[in-house]
Amino acid sequence: MSIYDTLNSQQQEAVFHTEGPVLILAGAGSGKTRVLTHRVAYLIEEKGINPWNIMAITFTNKAAGEMRERVDSLVGFGSESIWVSTFHSTCVRILRRYIERLGFDNNFTIYDSDDQKSLMKDICKRLQIDTKIYKEKSFLAAISKAKDELITPEEFALKAEGDFNQKKYACVYAEYQKQLRSNNALDFDDLIVKTVDLFQTQPDVLEYYQERFKYIMIDEYQDTNTAQFQFVSLLSSKYKNLCVVGDDDQSIYKFRGANIANILSFEKVYPTAKVIKLEQNYRSTQNILDAANQVICNNTERKDKSLWTDNDKGDKIELQVFNSAYEEAEFIVGDISQKVRNGDLEYKDCAILYRTNAQSRMFEEKFVIGNIPYKIVGGVNFYARKEIKDLLAYLKTIDNARDDLAVRRIINVPRRGIGPTTLSRVQDYALDHDLGFYDALKVVDEIPNIGRSAVKIRPFVNFIQMLRSKLEYVSVTELMQEIIEETGYVKELEADNTEEAMQRIENIDELISKIVAYEEESETPTLSGFLEEVALVADIDNLDEDSNHVVLMTLHSAKGLEFPNVYLAGMEDGIFPSYMTIVADDPTEIEEERRLCYVGITRARKWLTITSAKQRMIRGETQYNKVSRFVNEIPRQLFAKEPQKEKVSEVPKNLVYAAAKKNFHSKPFEAKPIAPSKNFGANHSSGLDYSEGDTVRHMKFGEGKVLQIVQGGRDYEVTVAFERVGTKKMFASFAKLKKCNAI
Numbered sequence: 001m002s003i004y005d006t007l008n009s010q011q012q013e014a015v016f017h018t019e020g021p022v023l024i025l026a027g028a029g030s031g032k033t034r035v036l037t038h039r040v041a042y043l044i045e046e047k048g049i050n051p052w053n054i055m056a057i058t059f060t061n062k063a064a065g066e067m068r069e070r071v072d073s074l075v076g077f078g079s080e081s082i083w084v085s086t087f088h089s090t091c092v093r094i095l096r097r098y099i100e101r102l103g104f105d106n107n108f109t110i111y112d113s114d115d116q117k118s119l120m121k122d123i124c125k126r127l128q129i130d131t132k133i134y135k136e137k138s139f140l141a142a143i144s145k146a147k148d149e150l151i152t153p154e155e156f157a158l159k160a161e162g163d164f165n166q167k168k169y170a171c172v173y174a175e176y177q178k179q180l181r182s183n184n185a186l187d188f189d190d191l192i193v194k195t196v197d198l199f200q201t202q203p204d205v206l207e208y209y210q211e212r213f214k215y216i217m218i219d220e221y222q223d224t225n226t227a228q229f230q231f232v233s234l235l236s237s238k239y240k241n242l243c244v245v246g247d248d249d250q251s252i253y254k255f256r257g258a259n260i261a262n263i264l265s266f267e268k269v270y271p272t273a274k275v276i277k278l279e280q281n282y283r284s285t286q287n288i289l290d291a292a293n294q295v296i297c298n299n300t301e302r303k304d305k306s307l308w309t310d311n312d313k314g315d316k317i318e319l320q321v322f323n324s325a326y327e328e329a330e331f332i333v334g335d336i337s338q339k340v341r342n343g344d345l346e347y348k349d350c351a352i353l354y355r356t357n358a359q360s361r362m363f364e365e366k367f368v369i370g371n372i373p374y375k376i377v378g379g380v381n382f383y384a385r386k387e388i389k390d391l392l393a394y395l396k397t398i399d400n401a402r403d404d405l406a407v408r409r410i411i412n413v414p415r416r417g418i419g420p421t422t423l424s425r426v427q428d429y430a431l432d433h434d435l436g437f438y439d440a441l442k443v444v445d446e447i448p449n450i451g452r453s454a455v456k457i458r459p460f461v462n463f464i465q466m467l468r469s470k471l472e473y474v475s476v477t478e479l480m481q482e483i484i485e486e487t488g489y490v491k492e493l494e495a496d497n498t499e500e501a502m503q504r505i506e507n508i509d510e511l512i513s514k515i516v517a518y519e520e521e522s523e524t525p526t527l528s529g530f531l532e533e534v535a536l537v538a539d540i541d542n543l544d545e546d547s548n549h550v551v552l553m554t555l556h557s558a559k560g561l562e563f564p565n566v567y568l569a570g571m572e573d574g575i576f577p578s579y580m581t582i583v584a585d586d587p588t589e590i591e592e593e594r595r596l597c598y599v600g601i602t603r604a605r606k607w608l609t610i611t612s613a614k615q616r617m618i619r620g621e622t623q624y625n626k627v628s629r630f631v632n633e634i635p636r637q638l639f640a641k642e643p644q645k646e647k648v649s650e651v652p653k654n655l656v657y658a659a660a661k662k663n664f665h666s667k668p669f670e671a672k673p674i675a676p677s678k679n680f681g682a683n684h685s686s687g688l689d690y691s692e693g694d695t696v697r698h699m700k701f702g703e704g705k706v707l708q709i710v711q712g713g714r715d716y717e718v719t720v721a722f723e724r725v726g727t728k729k730m731f732a733s734f735a736k737l738k739k740c741n742a743i
């Protein structure tokens, strides 16, 4: 039996039709992604296509990794030379090779949203824009929107003729692009825009990639924007072997410029396109699928599809309405805990999905108290933390000193006593002489009126130059070590000795582990390579399949994934659909939210629980909401029982909450491996000053008794019975336990 026998006949048709444009339009869970991976295998195994000639594009890095894994297991060899990645990663690879043609250096920096904000702040200041009237955020949003649609600053300016407001935006957009260029940096949107630009202006480059990628496949096609569409069209215009898969009912990124027309008009753009529909859902039970179908059929702007399944009816959908978000969290966490205890499920089979990131906190508290492993996908991104950004800014400065933002971030970290007047003199000098900020620092003695400040600047420049000269023969890990030691970054935190400082040190340890892992895994590790990888980590990538923890994430992040047991939390009008959508009273916006709801429901394989709270605190205000209109679109008979009536808590809620808070630690203890032989920064000494039976003190957990110390692979594992929080097992170097003096 071949692997293709496991596909149904429509799926087979989609796999075997390899030449010319193909559109696979199908509902959730019908095997679209599965078809793509099998198609790649088929091309290589049966058609003898060189893996080198295949490109597959997915929406997140995680999906890319998953696809590579699936192809690997199907094909067994050669899959490393297939390009399987996201639009952004694909474009970075192309630009690293050819962006010089557009006047950038190939080692350009990628700006994240924080970097963009700082840059915009500078620009507004320089252009003397009143940011009380014109928000930096709205400039960035307008620029991003323009880029999604491939509108250049010049075109923007032309369109703005006569409109005072728009002219201001045009002017900021132009300045923003100018600054990016002089910093040798691109923002995320630019990655696509510049690649399209490259293809349009450099025919030989386009031709090279057209010859290279004779077969192109795109997953989640419904969420491509105009710029991405253009990229694909150019690349596939020679051989036209383009296969896209998507579901118009799952288009949920309109706010990021996704253009549903790209899928709806595929047949117009490619009149010879073969269109294949998949109608059997393999993922969910009949009940779950019925609920999803009943919700989505309320949308008018859609291609009609019918999805059916051979699966059992399955359990009915659970609907629970609570008095407060607190009770909602308590129920869900309790339910998971019970199902796991019963042996029905493992933690990793469970996902809690919600509309906004802020909804995660309540669950976190409950998980911490219940000692249940969980992971939040999204939220405060690791790389957005101050200490991580500071240290990365050092690496960026060493890698590409034209990145002014990075240089300015660290010039006074640690404090070097370089004042704002000095900095603005350097900045002026740089502008007057058309130099980058760092280049101006290098010639500090020539800057007028700089006076004694030059003495403070020179050691900084020397330090960076020294590290740069070492680049060729030291590893990134060693580089980081030197930065931490020379700047005294960790020493300063240690001296601070607060809980927050300790958390920061833990984060730095985590960063070091990341660098070590990168250097171990990469064939040719380089500083630029590391920075690139870091810049491209979407939040979703933090999801580690192997670990056994409950996953919490927004509905947007859940696209393409599946879990046996799913909770849709906060299903209230005002939350989902959001208050903004309701007041906008725009049917297309409600339809977008409804599609998001469809995505949510269809993530569930066996069990689906929908919850809502009658009252919930949002940004410090208590809101009273009705059950979401989307829930009312699900026929009653699909629910296990009518929503339960008022549940009166015996303990006043504020007391319960205070009690929860008292026990709340921002994160559950998570053992992190330590970089082998590169233990520095935090006090990673293996010499413990306590032994079994001693009373020790932990910064968060308080006092406890050491029950056991075991030499683990990389570190000592210490088991401590804490008075307040019970017994915990932890790595010695991370726990930083202090022996309490016997009286």
Ligand SMILES: Nc1ncnc2c1ncn2[C@@H]1O[C@H](COP(=O)(O)OP(=O)(O)OP(=O)(O)O)[C@@H](O)[C@H]1O
Binding pocket: 006, 007, 008, 011, 026, 027, 028, 029, 030, 031, 032, 033, 034, 035, 247, 250, 281, 282, 283, 559, 560, 561, 562, 602
């Ligand atoms: N022919 C088949 N036989 C058995 N299982 C299948 C078949 N086709 C798909 N599946 C399974 O159904 C589930 C859904 O498949 P897949 O993720 O490819 O769907 P999808 O259409 O990409 O979903 P989504 O729209 O959510 O991205 C997976 O677990 C997959 O392994």
Ligand SMILES: [Mg+2]
Binding pocket: 032, 033, 034, 219, 560
């Ligand atoms: Mg899919």
